[in-house]
Amino acid sequence: MAESETGDKAGQASVKTALRVIEIMEIYAREGRSLTLTELAKLLGAPMSSCLGLIRTLASLGYLYETGRRQGYYPTSRLLNIAQRISRNDPLLERVQPVLETLRDATGETVIFGKLQDDGRVLYLEVRESQNPVRYTATPGELRDVHINSIGRAILGAMTDAARDAALAKVSFQPRTGRTVASREALEREIAMWQQQGWYPNFGExxxxxxxxxxxxxxGGAVYGMSVAGPIHRVESSVDPIVAALLRGQDALRT
Structure with a gap:
């Protein structure tokens, strides 16, 4: 076997292992309970032998602990502590967070800050949730289709024509609801209108x-998007004050 082929296979195995570790943590976040090796292997869709190796490694590194003899494993707070240290030292979010909190308090709705990825999807970077019992819920790291997401539309509207053409070439325009924009041509017409008004909506799409x-x-030369989101009846009936609050936040982040 050629040396390059051996290296490629080793690299693929490393990527697969890394993905498995992330999947394990996401399973714990979803399940919210201690899990046995058998349960983890089933939820992970992996052989018991592979799962055992991963669990033992994570336990030896202090990321999992055994909750009781044969009762299963659960994550320690080590991953949380690492994530908190990373978040505290993020210069972008340190600048953005106070503005998001002010915007959340002014509108009473959930506020989201995100950017467009190279794959054409919107990545949520930070979220400040509404304190209203009936609210839109989102978490950092979530991904959304650019053409039916208000942040995605705002970023598309701020792009050059060439960059927007490249981004829209990746969109399939599959309908999500009865209101979803049906074609690239229709979206481009709407973007031209939204550019004139200065804000970008998503009402039930x-x-x-x-x-x-x-x-x-x-x-810093990069374009992001900031949105206010909530139940459609509340947002549609409060367009003017929401837009005014968003524009104040936009101005605050420009300075």
């Missing part, structure tokens, strides 16, 4: 009951 309004934000 990604989820039937969700309303969201976003504006683009340029920081």
């Amino acid at each position: 990604s989820f039937p009951d969700l309303g969201a309004i976003a504006v683009p934000v340029e920081i």
